[in-house]
Amino acid sequence: MLARIWALVIKEFLALLRDKKSRFVIIGPPLIQLLVFGYAATFDLNHIPYAVFNQDSGFASRQLLAEFQGSSAFQQVATIENAGQIAPLINQEKALLVLQIGPDFTSDLLLHRPTRVQVIVDGRNSNTATLALNYVNSVLLRFDLRWANAQHWGHPPAQLLMRSWFNPNLLSRWFIVPGIVALLVLVVTLLVTGLSVAREREQGTFDQLLVTPLRPLEILVGKALPGLVIGAVEGLFIVLVAIFWFQVPFVGSMLALVAGLSLFLLAAVGIGLMISSLAVTQQQGLLGVFIFLVPAIILSGFATPIANMPVAVQYLTYLNPMRYFLIIVRGVFLEGDNMVMLWPQYWPLAIIALGSMAASSWLFRHRMQ
Template identity: 40%
Template structure:
């Protein structure tokens, strides 16, 4: 029995490593994906190109502009002279934010009157616009508060709420730190899905499965022989991406690494199970590839990788419960960023385990040693 499984594993590895495209897919694809996410896909908002329409031209208005620039979020690239010019700059896309400081800004402020400023943001990119506006508003509020504090020293106390925010786990709000664990999860999924589904379907397509079926190999030996190599490759890719992320991008790992390994194993159960399932419904490698993509894309969208699950309509929220990526993302982000452990992650781990066992059982049951 072990001889058979062993020989199957040796064979699968030999086949994978003799196929140059496969090797490339295992080695290069994860690193390229990681580099892309590390460098290109950053949702951080910095150096927003800003137009400043200063009608006040006072010391205070200049100070406000300075604090905007000093924050690092804004870069004043233009100082228009009219509202029409602002419209033109935004239309053309020269700037994505415009700030208008009205006349008498300083005078009103010193009098203790409300002194509004106008913040205009390009809403075509809604996410960036929202972040830009909230940054600008925060800086303006802070500026107002600081100025009034100076005033307070000379006058009586004013009641007010001073909100002090602190960001935990990822204090610099680096989207890279948040993305990397998700990238690991998605890479393990796509590699596992593709390799497993293709490995079985390839045997069907080339006709070797018929020859395999006339041997006394048992279905579970065949399935183990088909999944163990890809689990190993999945682990390898996970480590490759983790090491690259930690050493190249300085992404911190706060949690317990062995727990991450254990959880990756549980996650791989469902991933390889789905791969096997795809192989039972596909006849050609092309079909298997399409089916894998057909599963992968929605799984990515409905996982919380990019879009928060809480914002989804309820129907879609329910669908996410059968998505292994959903659970693994919570686990891997928890371990990477929060450093939390088993005591908090066990519900996700249990769900993932249950899902994995169900899928593997389903695929194994569909796996037949007979031709149709």
């Protein structure tokens, strides 16, 4: 029995090594994924963009701000003159957090009265917001200890007042569950379409399909529709589960979500058909799906912020349809976005969908010859 198993193992290795495409699947993608994971997958926060709203002219507030300016984890991007400037910075994601120091900060400290520093943080990504608040807390604690030692206080003088927008309690479920909509829709759609043509070839029925009255375009559409329908049903089901089971707030437009889901499905179906047109067997189709799927998830901002990735990798993310749909689904769930607000995400997604569908059509025709 062991001899037969060993012979089968040798046969499988020989079959893989003799096939040029199989050799590429074994050697190329692992190297690419190693580079992607090594540079892009990080949970460290560097150069956190923050804005300062300092209403105090005393030296204590300047000392506190110097602590932030001297930290490598923070990068000041704006100085706010009035409270009306806070919302645009957070809403447009120009600043992750805003430090607001009251007008009586220095005088309260000199009079040995407790005082407060307010931190307004963007809570859309709860993991990033929590890490940023921990960094802020450490800087403020360092300032408290230095001030208490210098002024001979018996306890830290300042108190941290935190307020998170869009996700008041920083529940990670509110951030992760909407992202699962994009993740599972992509997985299901790619698997359905990525194996369709390859399955026909492997079972020997593809040639029979070609001699039918169906034209190539009709065959391609017939292969695409099941993926679109299954992906749409899967996506809408997950949305309902997120709202009614996980109690994630849905404050945006359902029409905006449906429009984004439709464009995302077209892009995913186009990519799946490209993979299926290139694959000869279902095994190659499955490998092709996962070769695309894993980097697409990493480079989408699903778990790690795109802003923390190297600049070259950030440019690469613009080719990833999941990047845009994540912004759409999270914006609709947590921020109350509508179609007008999400237009900057729609048009790149539409271009990717059009390009992938055109490329899959060309590959399908080319592989038939």
